[in-house]
Amino acid sequence: MGNRLTSFLFGKGERERKIGKAIGIDLGTTNTVFGIKRVHTEILKNAEQEELTPSCVTYRNKEYIVGRAALAWRKQDPENTIVSIKRIIGRSFNNEEVQKIIREHKVSYQIKPLSSGTEQSIAVVLNGQEHTPEFISALILKKIKQDAEKALGEKVTHAVITVPSYFDDKQKHATRAAAAQAGFKVQRLLPEPTAAAISFGVxxxxxxxxxxxxxxxxxxxxxxxxxxxxxxxxxxxxxxxxxMWLGGNDIDNLLVEHVFGLIEKEYPGVKVKELIEKLPPEMKNRFLGEVREKAERAKIQLSEQETAYFDLLGMLKDEEGNILNIEVEITRREFE
Missing domain, CATH: 3.30.420.40 (ATPase, nucleotide binding domain)
Incomplete structure (x- = not known):
């Protein structure tokens, strides 16, 4: 993901002191990465000392939480954990892609028209309050700005931000607005594939x-x-x-479907999805969160190893109350 970060230069001396540092930001659907151009492009670490910052926001104890700490709440309270905000930024509530997200339950939080806006406006509900996608994206970018300033030891004022090649003018404008809310002056919005090409020196x-x-x-x-x-x-x-519907998350989902299929073969007559739907809400959220994590971990392992293990113990029961332990070995051949 970091390879998408663009290379850019700004003048030295007086001009540098006036504008502060400029960074490159890959504002991703799932994760965000930021870096700076020195001799080579250097990926910077966030406050958690990680290169990837999950593009995730929640609200706890009267404050917004962004990144890894927010993602941890997804298992317990998915309705108040905002992910994939990039999918709807710059779109209207009536947009077909937005309606697809709602219709197919692709996110757990509520998406609705903004009460104080026009019929073209859109909001997500967090802690019972409406928030625009620009506001949520601004929270992510604000954390990136703070973490970059901490890593560099000086003020960061400008940014080059990557956007999908299919983003239209409205989506680009919304991204600029989010950056402005976060305190950035945007030097350029760069298409992600173009940024990737630049990172490889073309x-x-x-x-x-x-x-x-x-x-x-x-x-x-x-x-x-x-x-x-x-x-x-x-x-x-x-x-x-x-x-916009094809990415690493989709591979995770296919792995989950594969595992569920293997479980149903091992236990004839069992319908895993039906059993999941019958779980109490808190247990269901925890189970689905654990499944997502295990699938992603297996996917990463299979990038380097020939086999990976997917296990989930003591969380799922059949109709008679018997525990169904999930213990599956997945080979790279099956994965591919």
């Missing part, structure tokens, strides 16, 4: 021949692709596309 080549390259960016929540024409380090985006 803008440093001095080849005088015309080259066409295909760049794809497979993220946690979305897939983006661009076709770039290059000559002597300069490039033009000739075509772009993407799928």
């Amino acid at each position: 803008d440093q080549t001095r080849d005088k021949s015309i080259n066409t390259i295909l760049v794809y960016d497979f993220g946690g929540g979305t897939f983006d692709i661009s076709v770039l024409t290059m000559v002597e380090g300069q490039f033009i985006e000739q075509a772009k596309g993407g799928d």
